[in-house]
Amino acid sequence: MANIGFIGLGNMGLPMAINLVKAGHAVTGFDLSSVAKEAAQDAGLSIVNEMIAVTKDAEIVVSMLPNGAIAKSVVQEILPDMADGSLLIDCSTIDVSSAREIHEMAEKSNKLCLDAPVSGGVGGATAGTLTFMVGGSDEAFAKASNALDIMGQKAVHCGDGGSGQGAKICNNMLLGISMIGAGEAFALAEKLGLDRGKLFDVISTSSGSCWSVNTYCPVPDVGPKSPADNNYEPGFAASLMLKDLGLAMEAARDAGASTPLGKHATDIYNQMSELDHGDKDFSAVINLLSKLD
């Protein structure tokens, strides 16, 4: 069992850290917020007040932070205190260029490093069923495998440093677009007087089938239970979708890729946020679409 430091004990980080403890690892946690610290202590996690106390004896440090600027500043601060050859796993969802900079900093400092953003949300973090999209060396991936297996059900080694973040934003850009498509189809069907249950039966077994319809249908009372059945409580909040689309648009600009639907989807989720619906599940975009005509 390893000594693991965990930085960022918010909605996602805390349940991930708890799963590492339950599996028998010695986990020491740090967070800036007193609310997060208290919640972590209540959950039985060992909490320290100085970041150095998390890193100095850690074989692995996991970070789960809000954005690239914060992740970079935390990594810059902890690298000198981490032992040579120890491993940093940054699970935050951040921009590809910050992820690459973190890899460069770690390499210069003789530390192993992975970018390992997740899919699966708070439910997946709690159940230990996250999917990790991982970028970094084979050596780092091998060293992380036990911790990733505990916190998730699948870890895909996507390639070199930054490729985990790249895979995550490509997936989420597609998801954001496809949910708008699903919303448009069900909103049109309603105007045409179609029964939504019948439409679900057709689409879910036809060429339009996709996760946004089959698993996470944006209308209530059809298909598996989804946020639509619970007044669009997230799930995956529209504000988080907007964040990931912003990262995708930034990466597309840097790479010179053409993403017209990604851009349009960003504008639509942005409208949701401007209407103060950013805290609703992203599938509530159907309610905006229904009102657009």
Ligand code: NAD
């Ligand atoms: P959160 O805001 O609940 O948690 C972030 C934590 O980081 C907070 O407790 C905050 O106090 C702490 N923090 C901020 N700056 C810090 C610093 N300098 N040092 C130490 N701690 C610091 O956010 P979350 O929902 O847990 O998301 C974390 C990451 O996971 C984000 O990058 C998010 O995009 C990604 N993510 C979230 C979800 C989700 O459903 N919530 C799903 C997939 C990915």
